[in-house]
Amino acid sequence: MNQDQDEARQSSLPSCYRHPGVGTGISCTRCERPICPSCMISASVGFQCPECVRSGSGTGHAPTANRPRTVAGGALPAGDPQLLTKILIGINLAAFLVQEVVGFRFTGAFYLLGGWPVQGFDGVQGVAEGQWYRLLTSMFLHGGYAHIAFNMLSLWWLGGPLEAALGRARYLALYFVSGLAGGALTYLLAAPNEPSLGASGAIFGLFGAMAVLMRRMKYDMRPVIGLLVVNLIITFTWSGIAWQAHVGGLAAGVLVGVGMVHAPAQRRALAQWGSCVLVLAVSVALVLIRTAQLT
Template identity: 85%
Template sequence: MNQEEDEARQSSLPGCYRHPEVRTGISCARCERPICPQCMVSASVGFQCPECVRSGSGTGHAPAANRPRTVAGGVLATGDPQLITKVLIGINLAVFLVQQVVGDRFTDALYLLASWPVQGFDGVQGVAEGQWYRLVTSMFLHGSYIHIGFNMLSLWWLGGPLEAALGRARYLALYFVSGLAGGALTYLLAAQNQPSLGASGAIFGLFGAMAVLMRRMKYDMRPVIGLLVVNLIFTFSWSGIAWQAHVGGLVAGVLVGIGMMHAPAERRGPAQWGSCAAVLAVSLALVLIRTAQLT
């Protein structure tokens, strides 16, 4: 019975575009044509077919359409493949250093806060009072060495593969959209005087997108799912963690990841950036709803 099921599954797979008699579950990372082991050429992410490898191996004078592209359709960047990840880590570390040097007055001015509930006291204001920048600045603040250590290790582990798979622009969009979505959900659901800070919303967005990427490439998903489960257990078992940011970032990362990885090739750009715009629109709606409640 198991053998029959396996034969049925194999027969349902497409044939290699060069060897139709060979069934395969692997597709070219650029053109998405099915390719068999004989035709696979290892690339930075996944495999490419011989034609795509030849079209991207010229002297640099080929049309833009023939330039090597990532699995998500982004132009394959030259130079450091982890440049944006390193820049993000550097910014987070630099901001944390300023926090240690300047102290609470710097952190208090930038962390995420819905509204200060004491009437007539102008010392602290939040997003509801017009300080919308806190939704962005709070993404680069951290509360302790352990806090920033875990987040930056996760960013380093997840960021490199995703930056290579998405391309720099799409990867950066995923990071910020996930972080903003996490901040928006925190603003909506957390107590109005509860401060929130950290890159966790963006990091959980990377987790979500990584799961989508691994499924798209037919890789073993158990490592990333196991790590995600462990992080979710910590999220809901430890006090003082803004679970709203984690959940909001994770959902945003999955949605943007689906839009990035599964966009039809013929309208890939509009579908990918449209998914980012849709998540941002929902995040903005959450912010407006909460602001209306508090003002």
């Protein structure tokens, strides 16, 4: 068939109702409207359009039947695709505001600390005395305006695309698992009287997962790799930065990212959530080892 014949054939076909001008010979099995290959969603019989899949119209089909999925197999986020990212940024900003208003009395009660009292710390001993919540709460505290500004800009840049690509549940798991892993490595390797705080562990986890995702999608990785290299240089050259949190979060993000986007379809849930459990188990082991050393 030559080009003229092909164009004539295309012009004789009905146009996709979502993409006018794109000829198609396929119709939705529910509403019978013409749909092009970009709009076709495979069903048990034939193809359906996105609107019918979302609404669940037709007999015997639930609204979630054949629902479009992300590259990681998660459900496409309904509504604002960056909702969780905005919520996380809001929590971090709210915690920083409380830090600024209340001062050390608030910050000192929730940042990450090892086993020995620090001057001005009222003798509270931290994680080694069973205050494991500090591994979580320290992820939402920051040491100054530059610290929180850099972390929140990174979260905004990385979080939105990852939330859309992984789905909300997987994205949230990646964020917290990476942050906890960064805190656990900091607790293991940093001086026991050295406080640590910040979302950097979770942010570096997003960096690692983004690199894995971009490689999986065959995108140009130079921007994310370049930004990651710059961050690592800053990590190891500037004083006062907990490099352990950055390295721990990055390693966790890469491992969880591989589990999320390279999981085989037939065992997707097992591989994805199993990678999260594995990283969490290692983090718990590191905390137990350090606690045994300090007590």
